[in-house]
Amino acid sequence: MDVSEHYIQLRLNFPHVHDEQEVHTTVGELADLLCCTMRNMNLIMNKFKENGWVRWNPQRGRGKKSMLLFCVPLLTVARKRFDDLLNGNRMEDAYELAATLPITMREHLMQQxxxxxxxxxxxxxxxxxxxxxxxxxTPFKTLDPTQTGMWGEIFIITEVFDRLVRYNGERQVCEPSLAMAWESDADGREWTFYLHKGIPFHHGRILDAEDVKFTFDRIISNKSNPCRPLFGSIESIEAYDLLTVRFVLNKPNFMFPDLMSSMCASILPRDVEMNPLHPIGTGPYRLTRHDSKLLVxxxxxxxxxxxxxxxxxxxxxxxxxxxxxxxxxxxxxxxxxxRAVQHEIQGGVYMTFNMQKEGPQHDVNFRRAVQQLLNAHELSEALGSTNTQAAYSLIRGRVQEQQPTVGADQGELWKKQSEQSNFSVTPIPALSVETSLAQAAALLRRSSYQGQSLSLWVEEGEKMEADMVWFAERCKQIGLHINIMPGDPVHAVYQDGFRDCDLIYTGEVFNDHVMLSLVTIYTFRNTLFLIAMNDYWRHELEQECGRVVMIQEPEERLGRLIQLEDRLIQEALLLPTYSFKEEHAHxxxxxxxxxxxxxxxxxxxxxxxxxxxxxxxxxxxxxxxxxx
Incomplete structure (x- = not known):
């Protein structure tokens, strides 16, 4: 151990002692603190003195205390040691050093x-x-493709695994991946996929049709698997030969290739037990380390x-x-x-309600009162930023009735989708800026709310927490009492972290395939939205998505999904607030x-x-x- 680390360790044992303040102690006591011998402690103390870090006045004799005085601030020595470790490419040691320090000092080191x-x-x-x-x-809780609901985990899964099909967001089409081709019968009930030859897994074995069969048998045989509803139409899977696999469905599913591009459909090897933190796939990168400090x-x-x-x-x-x-x-x-790369995220920030818990949120009048209070336009006016825009849907490009402030490209996209569709689009209801508080108060009076304090779970983060401070103040004006409880979304997804809360404020990030993302948020049980829903709404959403995938024309499928979102907004179960964009710099x-x-x-x-x-x-x- 470097002498500076001895100094840091010793100084941390005297947290209430100021610099230049005398401490009366013995060599034996100091040796115990550093877990060394008294002889080594004397050698270490001499090095401290040579560096000018301490003044040390030893006293000899039983029971006599020596005088120790720290001359150099802990942060000064820690910063120098931290910098030396980084310059020596010893980042892991620098990490461990930072982790030992008080949080205020840790902030200073993080800048280096x-x-x-x-x-x-x-x-x-x-x-x-x-x-x-x-x-x-945020630590990775699981890298099992059938379980993960977190953004960062999906990033790793994308690099470790492949799927039969990949979605090309630039061309907006499904393209071959592990499967070089696929076909179906006219009814969309039988789908056959033809695999590429010679694709190796990371452990060396070559992928074959039995691995595909194993992957989906694992999903559909487990009723508690959160992605099972996505693939619930699969009745049987047959590996014809090493490179051919056929899926027989219990009903038509013309979105089946799209579902095969889902992260949940990542192909696993059948001969290796799935380790959710150290998985094996066929992707461009293999995972070689994953612990509390580092994933490689x-x-x-x-x-x-x-x-x-x-x-x-x-x-x-x-x-x-x-x-x-x-x-x-x-x-x-x-x-x-x-160079900055801005990416406008599909999806967005929204509020919903914990329908698993008893309370006034089961009353549609109460939910609509909250909908009026969480007025997207007023929130954007009060707290908007350059990276956010008021939104009335999780689908980028949809606009509120009589709301012209949408980008030209988005407006054209939505106009084109509307013109090509064979359905009637229900406009998203416009919220009155002038009367939203009065409307909210009237709805609250008609609801079953009785003046109790309600808990609002908000995803941790400066922007979203500020949103909810604004919202809670609006609630207070009409007699609605809200307690804000910031929470970790990882804990919320995997450990039921908001089960005691009544309202939930979070966000959803879609991939480029909007239709697949909408089906996923409504059927994949590890999305925050679906975790909040009760059995009735989970069944309703699963049934409706089951009908959507039976539609052959993509435009009509999108239209049905839009109508489903409209219904959720009308029921005030989904309250979109704003869309956002990320900026990458390189x-x-x-x-x-x-x-x-x-x-x-x-x-x-x-x-x-x-x-x-x-x-x-x-x-x-x-x-x-x-x-x-």
């Missing part, structure tokens, strides 16, 4: 860590190795669609920091303006930086362009990826 994130290019014995380091402050993805050279350029991806779990994101992003590009040398589904980067495309004649030495290319 910012240069360690991004893409680092190193020359070594094996040639050039490109490593992408990403900070994260190594490039899979035998990937069937071609080797990825980035050799290694490290996702670092930062020590808890209230300002982690802003600290890493702040001054990440001191020498030049970064160094100019990083090329083909594309933001794919869920607002995450497509690592398979990313590459580094070095300047001609540049020295072959270690280089750092900053990149900011909003992964949490």
């Amino acid at each position: 860590m910012q240069t360690q994130f991004g893409l680092l290019s190193n020359e070594g014995d094996r040639g050039r190795v490109d490593t992408l380091r990403i900070p994260q402050n 993805l190594e490039v899979f050279p035998a990937y069937f669609r071609g080797r990825a350029y980035v050799d290694r991806v490290e996702v670092w779990q930062l020590p808890h920091s209230a300002k982690a994101e802003s600290i890493i992003k702040h001054d990440l590009f001191p020498d030049a303006e970064p 160094h100019d040398s990083l090329r083909d930086y594309r933001v794919a589904g869920y607002g995450l980067p497509d690592l398979r495309r990313l590459w580094v362009k070095r300047k001609p004649g540049a020295e072959q030495e270690d280089a750092n290319y900053p990149v900011y990826i909003p992964l949490w």
